[in-house]
Amino acid sequence: MALLRSSLLTFFVLSVFLSLPVSMATDDPLLSFLQCVQSAALRSMGPTATDFDPKLYVDLPLKTDLPATISAFNSLPRQSGTIPISDFNYFLKQFFDEAGSDLVYAKPVDFEPEPEGFLVKVENEVMRGWALEVHAIWKSLSRRVSDAVKTRPERHTLLYLPGTVIVPGSRFREVYYWDSYWVIRGLLASKMYDTAKAVVFNLVSLIETHGHVLNGARTYYTNRSQPPLLSSMVMEIYMRTGDVELVKGVLPALLKEHSFWVSDIHQVTIQDQEGRKHCLSRYQARWYQPRPESATIDEELSLKLSTPSEKDAFYHEIASAAESGWDFSSRWMRNSSDLTTTATTSIIPVDLNTFIFKLEQDISTFAKIIGDNSTSQKFIEVSKSRKAAIRSLLWNPNLGQWVDYWLDKHDAYQGVYSWNPDSQNSKTFASNFVPLWLLAHYPDQLTEEYDEELIINSLKKSGLIREYGIATSLSDTGQQWDFPNGWAPLQHMIIEGLASAHSKEARQLAESIAINWIKTNFAAYKKTGAIHEKCNVESCGEFGGGGEYKPQTGFGWTNGVILALLEEFGWPRDRNITC
Structure with missing residues (x-):
């Protein structure tokens, strides 16, 4: 061989x-x-x-x-x-066969045109009719990997997965990691529990083969992962079904996932001003060449760089930004007008460490459910350490926000960085408020140590909340994870956090954002006949643009968030459905 x-x-x-x-x-x-x-x-x-x-x-x-x-x-x-x-x-x-032909249509076994108990709080007939159309999109996004991929893998970049897959749509012809969390949230609203479990077991199969969940189920994605949300998928299914066997079957994979994110590739040690050492994680792909799926783009961008080492460093940083799911954003760039200044591996991201903290909490919960008290206690302690690190290094009390932290090699000695308050990124991104999401899952972890009112007021004053959703950033750079684009995952995490806050005002704000997000997606659907991967939060019914590819439709995680929000907030008969 x-x-x-x-x-x-x-x-x-x-x-x-x-x-x-x-x-x-x-x-x-x-x-x-x-x-x-x-x-x-x-x-x-x-x-x-x-x-x-x-x-x-x-x-x-x-x-x-x-x-x-x-x-x-x-x-x-x-x-x-x-x-x-x-x-x-x-x-x-x-x-060649057509791209995507190695995935074949597979009607989900648990799909019903109108499931029993579907969106019972949606009373408006027009909105309910549209919700059923969004629900029906799961059929068009459902696939199984062709047997040809299993028998002749050397002819395919697609990786074999054992169960039903839900693809995002359009050019995204394969399973993606963090997309799958919001796909599952939608599937659960659609009462499609078996399909949701199949999505999870597909991702578990990637961990068993590669040691981590890949960015997507392609050979060219094996060098990186995406935001670690597998435990959150399992938790959502468990909360609906009480399936202890699912928890028992997935826990070993979650332990491998955690090891991946705290390995030397991703983990960084930082010493705070009191001399305490903390460990946090960053994105870092194992890749120093053009991304195969975007090679011509990467090579063209690299032409402005002088040396092979500069080009290799750029390829590494751009692939690492892709691991973040935010591909691409001024958040990762030293110069927001120059993508070649991307420096993802020099950043400790707020959201990544929030996700890993939740992973640690989830592992502790799952271990307790199956009676493994030793592992449960271990991960309680591990999560406490990360919580202290987030508080010490990423919280900015003056802003009332959590912020990313820029690593400076000049602050490092023998592999340990010394914390510098000037290295906190004071720019505003939607990710600064992702820790609010914990309120919906582990509320005591926030309310114990933070002033909830301060954070919510900071969000209200941030400029991120626009008429039709939450902007990803305040910088209009032409990158798709910047202003004026709004993305379904960020809407959902912040809305869900606000809805779980103690104040009535925060819950009202959550509902207001949710209503406007649903309205703009409804308007875009009526105008174009499609659900879009991102929206322009400044203009009703306008989908987002920018980035290195044309705007896509389908669309897995947008569908999921629409259904999850309608399940949570409903739609009264007399509520207006237009912007």
Whole structure:
């Protein structure tokens, strides 16, 4: 097998030398070749191509073995190094199946057109009718991985998963990690408990194979994860079903997940002003080359960098930003107008450490449920340490917010950073208020140590709350995780936290944000016939833009949040449904 792999790599290197000068992005022969095809496609389409999506080409399944496909590719005619578009398209049709064809439609076994007990608080007939249409989208997003992926994995970048999968939609033809939490929240509102459990077991299978949940179920995502929300998925299902066997079956995987996030790759030690040492986590991909799914974009951006080491560092940081789920945002950039200044690994993020704290709390709860009191007590102590670290290093009492912390190598001695108050990022992002989400799950962890009223007033004064949702940031950079875009996960976490607060004013604010978010999604759906991955929080019914790909529809986590919010807040008969 090793000899075959080496031969294929040699063959590929020769093919690149004979055809197109692209960088070798991976030691996976199929991915390397597909990246070459991606580059060739861009050259064939020309500089005026407006609908070029590099991800399309690394998602293509092979019809035949790789050596024969490479040989055919090398035989294509070229004019000044460019393959004529007609020849290129013929080659694609002859040697590849369509992207996404290795996932096949699978109607969910537990789907009902109108489940018993579905959204009982939604009384308005028009809103209820729309909610049923959103519910029905689960059918169109439901898939199973083709048996061909299991029998001939070397022809696919798609990874085999054992159960029903729910894809986000459009170009996202595979399972994604943190999307799945809000997909599950929607599935639970739709009473689709079996499908929700299948989503969880698919992610568990990735941990068992790779040691962590991947960014997505593709070979090109094995170098990174995404925000760790698997325990939250299990907790939501357990709270609905009381399924102790689910908890027992998943707990070993959650322990592996925790080990991944506290390993040397992600964990950083910081000493506070009292001399106490704290451990917090950061995003850090194991990758120093162009992301295969966006290689042509990364390579073009890197042209402004002078040295190979600068390029490698950029590729590392941009992949690490992708691990955050916020790809991309001024939050990760030293210069908000220059994506090549992305410095994700130099940042201790508020939200990541909130998620890991909840993971630790969840593990303790699950261990107690199955009678493992030793593990339960251990993770109580572990979570206490992280809570103290968040309080000491990431809380800014003057702002009344939690803030990201920038690491400065000059503050490090023998691997330990000394805390510097000037290194707290005082810029406002929606992530600064993600810890509010804990109010809905472990409320005593916030109310014990923080002034709830101070935090809520800070949010109200922050400028993030707009007419049709919560803005991701206050900086309009053209990046999709910046102003004026609002994303369903951030709406939901902050709304759910506010709704669980002690003050009536906070709960009213939660409902107001939820109503306006639902209204703008309803308006966009009526206008376009689709649910969108992000919305413009400044304009009713307008979907969001920016970033490195066209706005997408479907859309898994937006569907889930709409259904979860309608389940929580309902919709009275006399409430207006328009903006």
